[in-house]
Amino acid sequence: MWWRFALRTRAFTFLARHLSGRVSICTSLCSSTLLTWAVEHAQTLSKRYLRLDCDALRLRLRAVYEGFGFRHHTDRQVGAYFVSRYEYQIPPQVT
Numbered sequence: 549m550w551w552r553f554a555l556r557t558r559a560f561t562f563l564a565r566h567l568s569g570r571v572s573i574c575t576s577l578c579s580s581t582l583l584t585w586a587v588e589h590a591q592t593l594s595k596r597y598l599r600l601d602c603d604a605l606r607l608r609l610r611a612v613y614e615g616f617g618f619r620h621h622t623d624r625q626v627g628a629y630f631v632s633r634y635e636y637q638i639p640p641q642v643t
Contacts, residue, residue: 598636
């Protein structure tokens with residue numbers, strides 16, 4: 549499924565969405581740290597992609613994702629929300 553990883557880490561997903569887009573609470577360093585942790589965690593689980601979404605109107609959060617290296621995948625209506633979906637290709641783990 550598309551969001552299987554996010555469903556297993558709901559607490560992180562909540563933090564990443566709500567903190568990384570709030571400049572007054574969390575600087576770009578914080579956003580980068582959260583996203584780096586998510587990439588490293590996905591890598592330890594041997595995942596090929598990390599996928600995140602956000603409300604399509606949250607332009608600053610979308611810029612954070614894109615600035616980190618996420619690729620815009622699709623926009624989609626999910627219930628009452630129109631969301632933008634992003635994915636990041638996880639580099640292979642070097643042992």
